[in-house]
Amino acid sequence: METILKKLVSTGERKNILSKLLKGPCCCEDLSEELNISKGLPPRFLKLCTSLNIVKRERTGHKVYYSINPENYLKIYTVLSNENKKTEEKKSLKTNIKKDEFQTTLSVENTKNYEINKINNGFGGTTFILTGDDTSFEIFKTGAENYWCVSCQSENCEHILYLKKASSKNRV
Structure with a gap:
């Protein structure tokens, strides 16, 4: 449960x-x-x-x-309550670090590694399943290069950005 x-x-x-x-x-x-x-x-x-x-x-x-x-x-x-605490902890882990004259944001979110499974959905597109430590996310990609994250109900969320970055590095 x-x-x-x-x-x-x-x-x-x-x-x-x-x-x-x-x-x-x-x-x-x-x-x-x-x-x-x-x-x-x-x-x-x-x-x-x-x-x-x-x-x-x-x-x-x-x-x-x-x-x-x-x-x-x-x-x-x-x-x-637990999920709200986790969200607050993630927000508090973001820290600003000065490096020379540039301001850099260090975020724990960027260190996530997902296992990516690619499935041909039979409708001319592809389904990607990103599996993390305790979560998984489905992302649909059409033949026209449009993405949709089922979990976030969004066309441009952190999971899609992760997938695009991974595919540009030929991980997918």
């Missing part, structure tokens, strides 16, 4: 959705507006959470309200 919960909070948007639900029931429309995210993200994510029995679903009129399942409340709270 712990591994599933860690995967569920793998992005900032997911963390924010679950944090909002920890405060009380909410519908997808309200989540989209308050968190300033796409309208499709909350229902897809909450459908997954409902199927895993992490979130309860209750229809009131034409709206569907979601709330944290009381059995899992403490587990979700603990995982979110």
Whole structure:
């Protein structure tokens, strides 16, 4: 269960959705507006959470309200707290170092090494799976050289930049 919960909070948007639900029931429309995210993200994510029995679903009129399942409340709270602590630790590890007249930023993020698996997806594109210590990320690349990171729901995230850098060094 712990591994599933860690995967569920793998992005900032997911963390924010679950944090909002920890405060009380909410519908997808309200989540989209308050968190300033796409309208499709909350229902897809909450459908997954409902199927895993992490979130309860209750229809009131034409709206569907979601709330944290009381059995899992403490587990979700603990995982979110731990993930927030990790995020804060990563931010605090960034240190500015002066070198001559240039300012250089040293970041722990740049030292990540992922194992990259390349799969032909059969649709004229390629799927890359970046596997790290305790996480994995899927990136789709079309024949037109467009990238999409499933985890970040983004076309230009740190995982895509890592993949592009690795492919320029012929690691992929």
